[in-house]
Amino acid sequence: MIDRRLGVLQAIARHGTVTAAAEVCRLTPSAVSHQMQALARELDVVLLEPVGRTVRLTPAAHTLIAHAEALTAQWEHARADLSAHRSGDVGGTLRFAGFSSAAAVVVPKALDLLREEHPALRVHLRESEPARSFDLLAADEVDVAVVVATPSIPPASDAAFDQHPLVDEPLDVLVGPEHPLVGRDGVALADLAHDPWVCGNRGRAYHQLVTLACTVAGFAPDIAHFADEWDTGAALVARGFGVALVPRLADLPAHHDTRRIPIRTPPVPTRRILAAVRAGSGHQPTIAAGLDALRRVTATDLPALDP
CATH class of the missing domain: 1.10.10.10 (Winged helix-like DNA-binding domain superfamily/Winged helix DNA-binding domain)
Structure with missing residues (x-):
């Protein structure tokens, strides 16, 4: 058209x-x-x-x-x-894009809700970096993008998209079993200013997240290793090659011996998770159902750390 x-x-x-x-x-x-x-x-x-x-x-x-x-x-x-001229339950196809943690944790739970409440609705998920997800939205290849707010995504003022905040997720410090901070119930991010860091590759959302959090805490991280997969990063941390920041939603592989420690001293880094849609599309029944499911999933408590 x-x-x-x-x-x-x-x-x-x-x-x-x-x-x-x-x-x-x-x-x-x-x-x-x-x-x-x-x-x-x-x-x-x-x-x-x-x-x-x-x-x-x-x-x-x-x-x-x-x-x-x-x-x-x-x-x-x-x-x-x-859609007001159609009868029956919400049906058709709803296409999601989500970055790694969202694609693994948030969106599948929303898909469960949609499958239970709207059995006529077909759902699809594509894992995608946040910036790429906006390209997919603009090209009408996905309908809802679950993204993390980074400098690489369009600003909230971009008239082509409607962005809906879902949750502000805390970040934890990940260290190896022999790290001096093991056993503490909380740390300041600046406590790790002199450690080597494991971080995502430049240009990726995780790299932007880590460098920005460290900058706000008053230091530039000494990035010793680059890893985009949690399995690789956790393996390096477990063997003492560096420390990392991990989102609370990240499901780390159990076969690596690492320790999560919450950051309790301000500034406490968080990442904002958003749901983005094409401007004006949020009232379509399928997309509205998807946004509602995401809000309900992220309204529940985030995974807690073991005592």
């Missing part, structure tokens, strides 16, 4: 280059350039200006994007209004 080239232009605005937009839109850079040239000719305006090896959006392009966001949101509202 809406010219798909508008979505390509929005991708260029979000990612800053034709190449990056082509990747998320599953097109070649030349196809993206061709589409933008054709759209500019049809509208008789200049949309992109070359700046070195990148491009800059013109004022006309920003005006067009604002209209595209309004059109998309209105279409989502229309789909919600049309």
Whole structure:
């Protein structure tokens, strides 16, 4: 119903280059350039200006994007209004995206609720990094994205998406069995300022989370190892190669001998978990049911530490 080239232009605005937009839109850079040239000719305006090896959006392009966001949101509202003319239980298909911890813990519990309460509803889950989840939303490849708030995701003011806070999840310190802090019932993050750290790879949400938390606590972490999988990170921590921050929801492998210690001295790091949908889509019955299930799951107490 809406010219798909508008979505390509929005991708260029979000990612800053034709190449990056082509990747998320599953097109070649030349196809993206061709589409933008054709759209500019049809509208008789200049949309992109070359700046070195990148491009800059013109004022006309920003005006067009604002209209595209309004059109998309209105279409989502229309789909919600049309649902009133359908009878029966909530049905159809609901597609989720979630980052690793959410995909393993939060979303499956929500899927259980949906399966029990809406048996006619088909649900799907795709594990995805937060920034990528917004690309999937924009491309209409998923309907609900469960993400952690990091600098890499669109701001809450982005008119293309509606973002719903779900829970602020505390982070714990993970240390090996011989670490000097073992046995304490709480620590300050600054107590580990001189330790080597195990962290996710640069550009990943976990890397941003750890470095930001340490910066707020007054130090830059000495990152000795990079690990994106909890199994790898826990293995390094268990053998004394570093310490790590772990979200309370993270289900660590039991075969590695590690110790969780809560951070009780401010600043206590947390991560905010959000549910994001396309602007205007939250009133569609399937998406509304998904958001409700996520809110109910995250309203329960987070897993407690063993005494």
